[in-house]
Amino acid sequence: MRVSKKEALELFNIDLLELGKMAQSVRFQKHPTKLVTFIADTNINYTNICTVKCSFCAFYRNKNSKDAYVLTIDQLKQKAIAAKEAGLSTVLIQGGLNPEIDYSYYIKMVEELSNIGIHVHAFSPPEIDLMCKISNKSPKEVFEDLKKAGLSTMPGGGAEVLSERVRKKISPNKINTDRWLEISRQAHKLGIKTTATMMFGHIETKEDIIDHLDNIRRLQDETHGFRAAIAWDFKPENTALKKFITNKATGIDYLKILAISRIYLDNIENIQASWASQGKQIGQIALFFGANDLGSLLFEENVMAQAGFRLTATIEELGNLIKQAGFIPALRTTNYEIVRYL
């Protein structure tokens, strides 16, 4: 029943609508109702100072840059309180790899923000790796500390495409595929659920995409710790990678990759559609290509915005997009529990 890597490659060549139907059949096996969820959250980026300087990134700054910043714990708290007051349930926290930040900052951040009464969905495997280095701890120990501070879920950033050929070119200073998978594994072992992300539409090949999906699927067989998979396309403005792009993605490419992800990742419960990267129209069509979730509200977003791309939406708007497509909208938590129907 399971699709092999070779078969998955062939999926790129079948009729778009037939592919969508295959993905929908997997989607409806897993989620028999027409429920489509999303989360009311915001992104907080605690620093933009980063030493890995990936060529696809427009967000990072050198520490001497005029607009380099590190938010204080108090500033982070203010943002989290504002988010809570705006009715958001979750803060997604991510930052650059800034070796000058103390280990205690991360622990304190999780602790203090959790105390506010908002869900803290924080960090990515590369950030955990940095925390290991500065604290001389293992990923397991770091996760134990973070868990004690209140962390129960982690977004799955920094995966880009889990293929060494691609990573060596676009993010040579970032952790490699094995390390990304190992850190995710350690999170899962401690009961910290994560998301598997993919950023495509740059220099990757179809084989690289399938390698990525296969890496995710194999780890998921072992840990069952990925709650969802999400793909978005690279936004080239203000990045060094822009001029080397061979595969700038279109909506059609996105729908194919979404459907193939749904079909290939048969052991992952949820597939998110990314309206924020693809626009609301393709985001809506994505609900017919395997997605059972519309991702995040993204009240604040800084990373794509620095790459010249920023879309905004309200809860009502996303709810309407889902309704117009004939599905039933609901807000959810990071744990995919329903908060309320819309």
Place this chain on the structure above:
Amino acid sequence: MKSVLSEKVEKEPLSYKEALDLFQNADLLDLGLMAKKIKFSKSANKVYFTINKHINYTNICSSKCLMCAYYRNEEDKDAYTMNFEQVEKELKAIEDLHEVHIVGALNPKLDFSYYIKLLETVKKAAPNANIKAFTAAEIDFFSKISSLSYKEVLEKLKAAGLQTMPGGGAEVFSERVRKKLYPKKIGFEEWSQIHALAHSMGIKSNATLLFGHIETQEEIIDHLFKLRSLQAQTNGFLCFVPLLFHPENTIFEKHIQKQSAVFQLKVLAISRIILDNFDHIKAYWVMMSDSISQVGLHFGADDIDGTIEKENIFHAAGATSPSGMARQRIVEMVKNAGFVPVERDALYNELKVYK
């Protein structure tokens, strides 16, 4: 649901009731697959585009349709009427122009002679391009200001260079909607009369539908059936173009939500299914956005319109001209969607196949 009607779709025309049933109840992808099958039987894996230029000669309009954001009153600051020098200059700057699309407004200050001169100017400036000019609403207006019959108007325009006609002014063929939104505009009776007359004179034309405002789904289906029976009589329609109403900058801005991408795709697909006697259905990228028009090619469309050349007098010598870029962009869009781009003229003669 799927099996019964989808099998019938391939064999014989649907009834009004069956078509409405499909439109309202079929799964989006199933509807797309039915439409795509018909598209393939007509144009295989080809998708047509052209190198075209729009001339919107005036925005001063006495019709003042409620859904229109384009028209101006004569005294408005941004009201305009193009002069012939302007038209000539804009057209001469474009290489390889295959089609000039001329649509304006019902401007009471212009004499009928303006339109004749406009066509003559275009013909001189772009001798190799097909002149696709004036909606039925404009033809009706010309007839009124010149006291000529529709036939006489069309004869004079044809003599001056008009070769084909766009399909605008159709909106929705519903008296209910017409009375509410565009009471001063012609209805189906005049629209169909003018198109049938044009067809009888060898002037091929397009047909449109403006959807996403106050029309009902029944009215959309009825509109399509009216076009199908008109085409059965005249066989003069080249292409059907569904047009999405954009409420921004109209009085409906706060009251009508722009129709969803899903609905747009459904309209495309049901058009392809009902209009079995039309050769071509257009996914007009300007109206639909690049990404949805690309997806629309999988829902029965086989035309993506054209490059719609902008002012390109300033293109740098030696560099790729803007028109070259516009062409390349459309070719890439079509290829990326999985189809073979075919550059066409206004009558769908194939000029170049981009394998």
